[in-house]
Amino acid sequence: MDVKHINPFLDSFLNVMPQVGLTDVQKKGISLKGRFIESPGVMIILGIMGDIKGNVxxxxxxxxxxxxxxxxMMGMPVNELDELAQSAISELTNMLTANAAINFSKENIEINISTPTLVHGEFTANSSSDKVVCVEMQVNDMVFEVNIALEKNTL
Structure with a gap:
C-alpha cells in the first residue's frame, strides 16, 4: 500500500466533520494491522474500485x-443505535469516503466507492489486503478508526 493513499482520508475528516458539528478533529496515531480487524463496537465497510482498489x-x-x-441529527438524543442512528453513521462514512475520492481525483487517481455496510457487535472484519494502515482519529474526544486497505489496480 502506498502511504500517499492516507492523506485523502485525513483531509476528508478535516473537511467533513466540522460540517456535521464535530469541530475538534485530530490525528492521534498510525499503525499497521493485518487482514483481520477486531470491531471496537461499530464498523462501517466501503469498497473502493478504480485506479486503486480495496476497502476502507x-x-x-x-x-x-x-x-x-x-x-x-442536530443534537437529538440518541439512546440506542437504532435504524435512524445507523443511517446517520453510514451517511457520515459515505460523506467521508466520497470526499476522499474527490481528494484522490486531485492527484489524478480516479475511484468509485460502494455503499456503506454497517455492522455492530463483537466480531472480526476481514479486509481486502494483508496490510492495513489504521489511522486513529480523535473527534470531539471520541476515537474513530480509519482502516485503509488499498492497492494499485493492475487490470
Missing part, C-alpha cells in the same frame, strides 16, 4: 457512534 473500514464504539449520530 471505519470503526468506533457504540457510545461514540450514538454521540456522533446525535450531533448529525
Amino acid at each position: 473500514i471505519y470503526g468506533t464504539s457504540i457510545e461514540s457512534a450514538k454521540k456522533i449520530a446525535s450531533s448529525m
Whole structure:
C-alpha cells in the first residue's frame, strides 16, 4: 500500500466533520494491522474500485457512534443505535469516503466507492489486503478508526 493513499482520508475528516458539528478533529496515531480487524463496537465497510482498489473500514464504539449520530441529527438524543442512528453513521462514512475520492481525483487517481455496510457487535472484519494502515482519529474526544486497505489496480 502506498502511504500517499492516507492523506485523502485525513483531509476528508478535516473537511467533513466540522460540517456535521464535530469541530475538534485530530490525528492521534498510525499503525499497521493485518487482514483481520477486531470491531471496537461499530464498523462501517466501503469498497473502493478504480485506479486503486480495496476497502476502507471505519470503526468506533457504540457510545461514540450514538454521540456522533446525535450531533448529525442536530443534537437529538440518541439512546440506542437504532435504524435512524445507523443511517446517520453510514451517511457520515459515505460523506467521508466520497470526499476522499474527490481528494484522490486531485492527484489524478480516479475511484468509485460502494455503499456503506454497517455492522455492530463483537466480531472480526476481514479486509481486502494483508496490510492495513489504521489511522486513529480523535473527534470531539471520541476515537474513530480509519482502516485503509488499498492497492494499485493492475487490470
